[in-house]
Amino acid sequence: HQGESVIAAPKPAGDGWQTGESPVWRPFTQHATEPPAPVATHAEGAFITTGDGRRILDGISSWWVVTHGHRYAPIMQAIRDQSERLDQVIFANFTHEPAERLARALVEMAPEGLTRVFYSDSGSTAVEVGLKMALGYWHNRGAARHRIVVMEHSYHGDTIGTMSVGERGVFNAAYNPVLFDVGTIPFPTGDGQTTLDAFEALAAAGDVAALIVEPLVLGAGGMLMYGPDVLAGLRQICDRHGVLLIADEVMTGWGRTGSLWACDHAQISPDILCTSKGLTGGSVPLAATLASEPVFQAHYSTDRSRTFFHSSSFTANPIACAAGLANVEVWRTEPVAARIRDVVRMQAGHLDRLARDPRFENPRQCGTITAIDMKVGQAGYLADAGPRLRAHCLAQGVLLRPLGNTVYVLPPYCVSSADLDLAYDAIATFQPE
Ligand code: PLP
16 A cells, blocks of 8 residues: 555645635634635735735734744744755754754843843743743752732733733633633833832732743734833832743843843843744744743752753744844844834834824834724714724725724834835724724
8 A cells, every 4th residue: 555645635725615615713703703814825024925916915924923024034044054954953852953952042142141041932832931940940849939920911921821821811711721820910001100109019918939921012902002110119019029030032032122022121131031923033933931040040050850841842943043043143143123214213103193093092003013992982983993993904904903902003124114005094084983
C-alpha cells in the first residue's frame, strides 16, 4: 500500500468554504450571525488582498501584530534563509544562534535590569510564563505569597490562567467558576490616586506575589489609557512591599505607544516583561518573557526542584527567532522611530477631526493608537453599532474591529496619510441604520 494516503484528498477549492461551508472554527467568531470571512490571499505593506481582488487597508495591524508592514522584506528574507539551515529543534536539549543572538539583543533593548529571556509562542503563553515565574520566585524562597493583583478591565489572553488575571465578563462567563482568585485595583482616573491607594492596601497585606498590568494602554478592554505617573507610582508601591511587577507589553511593545516599550514613558523597569506580536514584526508567532536577575536566581540551584518547569514544543523555534532577530535589525538600522513619529502626528490630526463629530466622545491617543467612543443609544446609534461599523468599513476597503462601541485605529508604521484618510473617511461616513 505504499504511496496510498490514509487521508482523503482535499476537496477542490470552490466546494463551498469560500461561502461559509467550512469545518474551520474561527476565533472570537459567532458563526451563526457573522457573514463568511473574506479569503485573504496576499498581503503587502498596510494592505491585505482578498480572493476577489479587493485591497483592504489593515487598520488594526491584523490584531495588533504587524509593525513595519506585511511581508517586510528583510524579515521575509531572514525566514527564507533560516529555513535553509535549521527548522526546529528541541530547545531543552539544544540552543542555536538565532535564539542566542535575539536574547542578547532583547536584553540590550529592554528596560534596565531584565537579564534573562524565556521564549514561548504567543502573548498568552508569555503571560502564563510570567505568572509562573513570579509564583516560582516566591515558592523557591519559601515565602507564602500566592496572590496576583490585576487592574480592572485588563486583558492578558484567553487561556485559563490569563483569563484569571483578566476582566471577568461575558467572554469568560463559562469559565469563571474555575478561574483563580485575584486582587483587583480600579482603572486609574484623574491623578490615579484611588488606584494607587487601593494597590497600597492590597500590597501591605504581605501575601501579594505580583502585580500584572498592561502599561499605559488597556487594549482589548477598550483602548483605555492612563498616564506614566500612575505606572511609576505602582512601581514604587511594588518596591515598598517587595511585590514583583509584571508588565504585559504584548500589545504596547515595539513602538506602539511611541516609545520602544510603554514602560519607557514612565522610566521604570518591571521585574518581568512579556512581549510577542511585534517581536517578529508580526510575521510569525514568537513570544518572550524577560526576567530580572533575582527572578532567574530564585530558580537557579543545585536543588533540581527549583527548576523553572515550563516548556512548549516549539519553544524558541529557529525560524521565528530569525524573524525576531531580523526585526531587531530593522529597528537598529532603519529610521523606525521617525516613521512612528510620523504616524503619531498623522493619527493626531485625524482624531482631531473625528473628535468634532458629535456622534463620538472620549477621543484619546497613545502613540500610534487612537480610539474614540460611539455614543451608543444617542443620535440613533444602536448597541450593535460595533459590528455594523465593522461591516461598513470593510465595504469601504478598511479593516477595523471596534471593541464594543469603541472604534480604534492601530495601523502598521508604513501607513500613509492617504491610507489613513481611507480609514477615517470610512468611520465618518458610517450611518446608523
Ligand atoms: N496580552 C495583551 C496585552 C494582549 O493584547 C494580548 C492579545 O491581544 C495578549 C496578551 C494575548 O496574546 P495572544 O493572542 O498572542 O495569545
